[in-house]
Amino acid sequence: MPNAHPKTIAVDFDGVIHAYSRGWQDGTIYDPPLPGALDGLRTLMRDHAVFIHTTRDAKSVAAWLANYGFSTALEADTKIEFWNAIGVLLVTDRKLPAVAYLDDRAVRFTDWKQAITDLTEGA
Structure with a gap:
């Protein structure tokens, strides 16, 4: 029986799925997928509600x-407030609720002291 309350996972597009080798250009999606990205999405979609968030x-x-x-x-319709459909990949420009956010530019927050250190020492 499918999970009645699937865990939602958010996945960033640029740098996680799309290789994004030249950074932002004119909005063109110019690169192929990163190795393993498509298989990874399919694997997640088997048991989780997955959405792509992007600017x-x-x-x-x-x-x-x-x-x-x-x-x-x-x-996505801009009125969507959450995503819980397994097997259907949503693309949105909104950050919806999720149990995890997969992003190449994230800083893991544990406390403010560590966050400031991570953000300022890496700059």
């Missing part, structure tokens, strides 16, 4: 994902 246009990201076999990729 890019959600329709463009959904179309890019569809070109790589994610026909279930949907761009």
